[in-house]
Amino acid sequence: MMRAIHSSAIISPAQMTAIDRAAAGSGLDSFALMNAAGSAVGEIALRRFPQALRFVVLCGPGNNGGDGYIAARRMRASGACVALYALGDAPAAGGDAARARSACAMAPAAFDTFVPRSGDVIVDALFGAGFSRPVCEDVAVVMRKVTAMDLPVLSVDLPSGVDGRTGAVRGESFTAARTVTFVARKPGHLLLPGRMLCGALDVIDIGIPRRLVDAHAGNLRKNTPAVWGQEAMVLNAAVHKYKRGHLAVFSGGPLSTGAARLAASAGLASGAGLVTLASPELALQANAAHLTAVMLKAIDTAEALETWLDDRRISAFVLGPAFGDVEKARGFVTLLRDRRLVLDADGITAFRDDPAVLFDQFATGPTRLVMTPHDGEFARLFADLAQDPALSKIDRAIAAARRSHAVIVFKGADTVIADPDGRALVNANAPPWLATAGSGDVLAGMIGAHLAQGMPAFEAAAAGVWRHGDAGTLAGEGMTAETLVQAIRPLHA
Ligand SMILES: NC(=O)C1=CN([C@@H]2O[C@H](COP(=O)(O)OP(=O)(O)OC[C@H]3O[C@@H](n4cnc5c(N)ncnc54)[C@H](OP(=O)(O)O)[C@@H]3O)[C@@H](O)[C@H]2O)[C@@H](O)CC1
């Protein structure tokens, strides 16, 4: 009986190896685990691809190939037509993969004799967790042929060619219709481009005890309401508006007010009790003409801001969307350094020449700064991390959070949220059409609303990102930033 487990845990290939060792150390039979894994693959192949005229199992030299041999045996036992091809050397004698190969009782043909044909379903068991270098040309040619013929691919653990730690493609990869992985998701299943290449993902329990998984899993999870739900204030009519927080959003000049208004209205729709747009005098008219529930306050200078900040009920701030004046942004951030702040867009770019000035101002006390960079903005503050090819997007976000003492929301279709303490989340509910003009402004306002309500910065960011993806899905294809705000769902008890 197959069960899906650890629904939000993400485990790196290195942690998986440690779990594997711990399982063996506790007396679990590693061949039994492979048997469970390979049998699950065979069963899923039979169930999900009834149209197959032939199952072609491509086995690599390691344990990923071992799973393939078990799957082949399982499918053959059910009467399916199965062809088996082996890449490279035979598996090391005495290991589980060698045992699986002999138990399979089918002689594999050499990999380079495989000719794909119409009606084939490919079971890709070439490389999984042990994928260590770019695929060679022989393999790449087969991958390209299979893709060109649009043959369904069921990948074991990961589409071969995808790096499980980073999600990067090394050389070439299969594009799977389905991927069957074991114990928990790996980063490569969620980070781009890996996520796009996995197809539907099955996470299978192969019998490793939960205590061993928990002992070796790190602080990385998929972003779901389970992560932040307990911290979220359940909003109802009985909660006084001041208890739901007061969010302030800084507007740009008279010709660039729209972004801040989007953030402000998103903040209100996300549950902030009060939202005030802090606007330059010259932009008051433009802003006033468009606002109803959002309040308006003229703030032009550092002095005016300093006076306003005496009101401690203003519980969070958003600075950056189309703000424009980077010098003014730097001055405002200094005044806001002991407050809860979402820094986005121009607010991030303002510190490109000396990021340490920003980081130092938030170095002590509780984590209260959330930054929401896209790739370009990230590179402006963290050039070395952005350029280091050895780092995954998760590694980059965590290192940036540690350095800046801020929660980092590293945006993209695979947004990563990282806390200075090393916790991280990968978000996966964003529809492709969410990448549209103004979408980032809406996100900044949503995170600001959660901060204003008093949620810890990490959970506030996670809740904002998840609800943003949820609203995008509800708004549907063809959405605009305005319809996105309208689609923000209230939090339910
Ligand atoms: N963890 C668990 O609990 C369980 C894990 N299970 C399964 O084990 C899998 C991990 O097995 P694994 O560690 O043997 O690694 P795997 O992916 O087979 O690759 C290693 C081989 O490929 C080779 N190789 C690498 N790159 C290459 C390239 N570009 N081109 C050519 N060759 C290349 C590499 O060569 P080497 O680098 O050593 O020279 C080595 O020979 C995991 O994904 C899952 O399916 C299940 O059985 C259930 C229990």
Ligand SMILES: [K+]
């Ligand atoms: K594979």
